[in-house]
Amino acid sequence: MDYGFVDCHCHISALEFQQFLVPGSVCVLLVVTGPNVERSARSEDFRSQPSLFSSAGSSGCDPQNQVGVKTLVAVTEEVEEFSRVLRLQERYPDLVAPCLGLHPLQAAGGQRSVRPQIGLDFTPWCAPTQQDRDDQMKVFIRQLDVAMEMDLPVNVHSRSAAKVTIDTMRRRGISRALLHNFSGKPAAAMEAVEAGFFFSFPPAVCRNQQRDRLIQRIPLDHICLETDAPALGLHRNERNEPANITLSCSYIAKVKGQTPETVREVTTQNAYRLFSRASR
Structure with a gap:
């Protein structure tokens, strides 16, 4: 099996990547990963963009620097x-897995919300x-109820709300969840591990050692990779990219x-277990 990387949380439809966006079409409301991802050569022009998918230096994972x-x-x-996401998936069906959702705090008065997509943010x-x-x-x-009805996993943001987010998902019967950019306490993480949930960490974890203990505690078979591009890269105020998943x-x-x-x-196997439709 080809164990390439799976970026489990990426804002590839963000305006920072607008040179790759396709003019919009009809929107469909989903909470989590949607249509099957089929293998196709049509994504080669997207994937070959050096600024997005190629590493400038040795990654430690691929000696030829092709991420x-x-x-x-x-x-x-x-x-x-x-x-935008649905059009990207249509154009690159072997690469883009739609994961559409809404955060409760939405734009008002014509101002664009900068809040994350689904979850709780109690900052x-x-x-x-x-x-x-x-x-x-x-x-x-x-x-969460929509996800249960559709038998789909959820991709969840939790900030200053780790325990209540985990407890809520467990009460609603969620069994497949990714807690992205998780920064809660190890004790809360262990409750999520018991529930079968997964965690992902962006390149920003490299900035310091604040989450080392957390990463040490979480079993590798419950960890996935993400970039959260264009945010949360190694350096602040620089556009993060999928290539930085290394x-x-x-x-x-x-x-x-x-x-x-x-x-x-291991993280790729975890990702395809969680987002099973993306592995087909």
């Missing part, structure tokens, strides 16, 4: 992005009041005392 991103789980933040600037937190919870539960891979390998090749293989 080998096989699947991008393309997440959204707002309804306006749905059509003071996103949820300053109990009413704000209650409103987020209502929308989150609604999306940074996450190498850092997790270092923290866990594994080879980058092992981390790549």
Whole structure:
């Protein structure tokens, strides 16, 4: 089996990547990974872009510096992005796996929301009041219920809300979930591991050692890779790209005392177990 990388959380429809966007079409509301991803040569022009999928230096995972991103789980933040992701999946069916969802805090008064796509964000600037937190919870539960009805996994943001996010998913019967860019306490992570959930970490974890203990505690068979591109790269205020998934891979390998090749293989298997439709 070809163990290329799976970027489990990437905003490839973001305007920072607009040179690759296709004019929009009809939007379809999904919460998580949608249509099957079939193998096709039509993605070669997209994947061959050196600034997105090639590493400038040795990655530690691929000596020829061809990163080998096989699947991008393309997440959204707002309804306006749905059509862009679906068009990208239509154009690159072997590469882009749509993962469409809404965060409860949406744009108002014509201003574009910068909130994440599905989950709970209880930081003071996103949820300053109990009413704000209650409103987020209502929308989150609604999306979880849709995922249950459609028998699909969920790709979840949780910030300053790790335990309540995990507890809510367990109460709603969710068994397949990715907690992206997870920064909660190890004790909360172990509860998620018991529930069968997965975790992913972007290149930003390389900036310091703050999450080393967390990464050490989580079993490798519950870890996936992500970039969260164009955000959360190695350097602040620089556009992050799918090619930087090698940074996450190498850092997790270092923290866990594994080879980058092992981390790549295991995390790819994990990703396709979770997002099974993307592996077809």
